Amino acid sequence: MPELAEVEVVRQDLEKILSHQPKLLKVELMRADLREPMPAAEIQKFVGLKIERVERRAKYLLLWTEKGALLSHLGMTGTWREAPPEDRRLHDHIYLHFEGGLRLAFRDPRRFGVFGVVYDVRTHKSLRHLGPEPLSGEFTGESLWRSLRGKSIALKAAVMDQKIVVGVGNIYANEALFAAKIKPQKKSSALTREQAKALVSQIKKILKKAIREGGSSISDFAHASGDSGKFQNSFQVYDRAGEKCRVCKAPIKSAVLGGRSTYWCPRCQK
DNA sequence: CTCCTATCCTGCGAGC
């Protein structure tokens, strides 16, 4: 579930929890790998360092110390929570112990998450190819239009391509295309400058609203506090196949596009 | 280049 909005909400939670810059005292890795092997020896080098700030890049979280950062990706079902010492749950894979008794737990049933280390964002293999942040000034109608020029790939697949723009996953791609009134199947190169501008503006608007509402909680997603998000109540098309469009009452259509469930209103979206 | 499939996993809801 975690797309940019959800990861940003977790970042804000962790930043608050870690705002006193506690020293990391112990890292417990309950298994050797998640989606990929965890570099245990590298990770252990962070013991004794203070967490100075929590950054988000795309859907990755970076816990920065003076020497580098611990890197976390939530995959599909990953959650971080503040957990008292006796709180150990099924599918907890990582415990971070800090001074003062603070303990963070990473739970990820499907193990699509990632945990590792970063020393340089510009050269790290998972970070170096990432496109612009959707909420940054770097991502504009003009920049999107330029990066889609000459591409025949479906627009929704392009929006979910992390080289074009990061952090927009399946839910928000569907929702943003609906809000911009553009069909997901539209050929990327056929997008007019005007439409690119509308799409970018809707992506920003929807992501900001989703962050304000604490993200979308469908099944697993939760804040570090255990709270749920509320944005799932605002879905216009996602997971609404056959239901009436909230704008024009036409039944919402669905199909698989680029291997992902895609939803749109056949009347509102051109 | 584009698109499609498979893969990494567990859990859940639908349908029989």
Place this chain on the structure above:
DNA sequence: TGCTCGCAGGATAGGA
């Protein structure tokens, strides 16, 4: 009720 099946927020690799 209990079983199997298909699908789920992500990211990548490989092949047609």
